[in-house]
Amino acid sequence: MSGAQNHMLEETEFLTCQVGEQWIGFQVKQVREVVTGQRVTEMPLSDDMVKGLINLRGRVMTELDVRKVVGLPDREEGKSSHVVIIETHSGEDFGLAVDNVGEVMFMNANDYEPTPSSLAPVWREVSEGVLKQGERVLVLVNVDRFIALTIAEHETGAPDNAVLH
């Protein structure tokens, strides 16, 4: 990891979220807002990881369930999710349903480590590196790669989770 990149990362703000046991971070500049309790319109026959469509003040966007993308079981009954609205470079915005939203934090370069090989394959796929904070390993998620993962799958027709585990 070059110093320049570290420097860049150092100025980056991240929104931390929890999915299952895993803490992840989205770059704040790609996060539009965090919403809860949105009514979701299910889209029959769509991919399992697609929760449906949400209406964010007149804008319709696709909500994806991060748990499903990484192959976790369904969220416990009655447990609500938070939806992180993110922007991608393709111009389409998405809602990502996560279990919990933590805080917005500046990147501490000292905590940064390249993606460790011990990380679950699905996270390795979308990781830009991790932040080690004591016990906690925060995966810095590349949003575009994350979305690409969910779209590429049905195009190739790969069976669910084959890539992910």
Next chain:
Amino acid sequence: MDEELLAEFLTESNESLASIEQQLMDLEASPDDEELLGSIFRAVHTVKGSCGFLGLKGLEKVAHAGENLLGRIRALKFHVNDEIVSLLLECTDAIKGYIEGLEETGSEPELDYADLIERLHVAESHLGQTDEHSTESSADEDMQAWASDLSEDVLQALASQGIKSAQDVMNAGFATLQAIDGIAPADALKTLGIAKSAVANGEKPQAKKAKAETSTAKSETKAKKEDKKEQKEAAIATEKAAVPTAPAAKKTRASKPKGAASVRVDVDLLDSLMNQVGELVLTRNRLVQMVAASGNMEFVRVSRDVDQITEQLQIKLLQTRMQPIQSVWSSVPRIVRDMGKQLDKKIAVVMEGEETELDRTILNALKDPLTHIIRNSCDHGIEMPSERREAGKPAEGTLRLSASQESGSIIIQIEDDGAGIDAEKVKTKAVSMNVLTQEQADKISNQAALQLIFHAGLSTAQKVSNLSGRGVGMDVVRTEIEKVGGNVDISSEPGKGTTLRIRIPLTLAIISAMIVGCGRHQFAIPQMSVQELLNAPKDSEDWRMIGGKPFYRLRGKLLPIMRLNEVLKLSETVENQGNIIVIDIGDRVFGVLVDDIYGAEEIVVKPLGAHFQHMGFYGGCSILGDGKVIPIFDCNELANLMQLSQDAKLVQEEEDEADGLGQEMQYTLVFEQAQQRFAIPMALIERLECFPEEKIEKSGASEVLQYRGDVIPVLRWGELTSLGNQAPSDEPVYGLILSDSNRSLCLQVEEVVDILETPLDIKMASSSPLFLGTAVIEDIATEVVDVFEVVKQIDPDWFTRKHQAAVSDSETDLRPKILFVEDAVFFRNLVIPVLDSLDYETWTAVDGIEACKILEERTPDLILTDLEMPNMNGYELAEWVRARPELDDIPVVALTATAIDDIAMEQRKKFQDVMMKLNRQSLAEGLGAILGKKVKTVASEADSKAQTLSV
């Protein structure tokens, strides 16, 4: 390059070029129309003139060459031939090519038209050689380009001295000019000045340039304005001087006078406005709902205003996006002309409804498919003139385009009077391409076979000429049209021509949609595809299962039904309320079974994200008034989802075909008695009852059953047939309630096997009068019961007594007499009781010949005839009757087992009416209406009861 100037140039050029093709073609038709020629010349000249201004060298060259040729034509009053027109059309194509490039990139595209320019030059000089005055005229031409501000006298004087170009003037110098006869010193000065500036501007020979000596855009614009004013004057002058005048260098350009004041708006801006209004509509919907809930009158009033204003805004904005279809059609005459020349065919174009307006997005999308269809029509539809003459048609083929609005959608028809398409050939081809099996091809109707032309497998691999119809790329045509939410179908009559019918929505942004529910899901179905709504209760007898797929019988046709919850794999099971949306997508009609229908709503179509791009059946989504997002179906794709392609269609065809052969598929009750099978058509059974044996009571010698407050006679099938009853006596027994004319009886049978849907194809006549014959049902020989014989067993007067009662007040011979012509025993037995019950005197004939014999002896009040019969069919009989004056006032009514719609209109006209054999209700009513007799409702009552039958 000055962008504003360029934009103005592009708009102006587009305007003047828009009409030029048509004008050129008009000129071809009337080559001595000088005014027309002048107008064409001016259009090209305008383009060329502006080029110099904008530094568009390539375009200028092409335009200049064209202008020169046109100038020469005008000067020589040369009557153009098709070659010249072709050349000039090519030139306008080139100009358009440049302009399109400019529009796209903002800079002049690199195009090579050296060859065209050369040919234009050659043509020009060739014209010159044929005329002695060429030099003079050419001078005129060369001159008028740069010296358009000079008076005609001066120009003539200059020309007489051989001074043509601006450079010539410069070379001659002031002294020489002044010395020329007819040129005053002032004129000489002016001429020199203009020439100088022309030369200084790089010999951009044009009036504007000559005038605008300053180089700032502002003054140039001013110059242009003056120029325009001048043009207007010139135009007026031309109009006034209706007499054709010699070409005058003065006339430079005259664009069409503008209509009402208008502003040009960027299309992107309009699109974005449209989106905003879409949002407004949604917000309005939400507001209206909230206000209605609040119950505050003040709010309600305000929100009503908002509602109305929004609607107006939406309508107005939609209008701004609308363009007449003319804008797409304008290229058609040209295409047809070129195709005609290429193919040596004569083709006329007729257009109707050019003013019909469509959303510009849709119009753009239609351009290519339309061109394709028209090319196909010219190429494969319309025959060579010699063939046409042989076929007794005018040598000139006609291509007819028409557009009209029909409730929210636009219908575009492209019709040719060519050779048509031979459906058989399409079938053969389809079989050879493995699109259909031979078996399928044999069953498929001609109309359905024609639609195969849109099949990708068939059309792309198809060499056009192999098929007497269209071929290559029709699948693309279909795809393109479907992309904008439209659909297309084809019909053709060999020898007469082919018609393509395109149906497209008026606009894409806001559509009217039917909101339906399935479980807790809601969906929107574009209204354009919705043909009608049906209610089909689960126990309706019109349901059919064929090959494990549900169908619903609608007006004699089988409608394939898509169970939305199944197709979409919705887990919830909701009780089937039988709501069917009938969807018509042009070549296919199918029903979608949903739980609820909420009604129609105007919705704004929004695109779906990347995760749904592979799911074509979702055409988009919208937001409802309550903020809920709702997916919109794309009905064409939805049809594919249910695999309602050839298979289901074939089944449908098969069924229809079966009807046509008198093999009415019908529900038939099959029961067993002593291990023998019997069948009774369900239509004759009112109800199927299961009751304990004790309910059958003795009443004298006979048995009776208390049934619905009535006491009805009981007949035991085992006794009638002497087969006996093998069922244990302690079990409930089955009773078939047969009902007719308010009278019922119960036929007790041993065991009900099933109610099946089967054609009652009676193979063998039966020795017993109790049976109509033997049919094979589910591979088992089954005796088909003649219910009327059965009824007679218990009550020989079942029928006669009734009419006796009815006619007791009047003379028997006053009863209306019906001649009933029917070859099939089964239908005879089915219909005669109906006629009897209606108190008609019925004479029967087994075919047309027999009917004729009867008619020669006696005259009935009405002739009721089957259509398909041996020896002499129903149509022939009708013709025979109509040819007889003495039978002139006798109505002839056709009876059909097929859907009435399947009979060609022309054929239908032979009859007073066409009725369905198996619909006793309508038969009774129809006959009653014709004979002016009040219809008894008894039969209908029995009929409706039969419909609610359940097992």
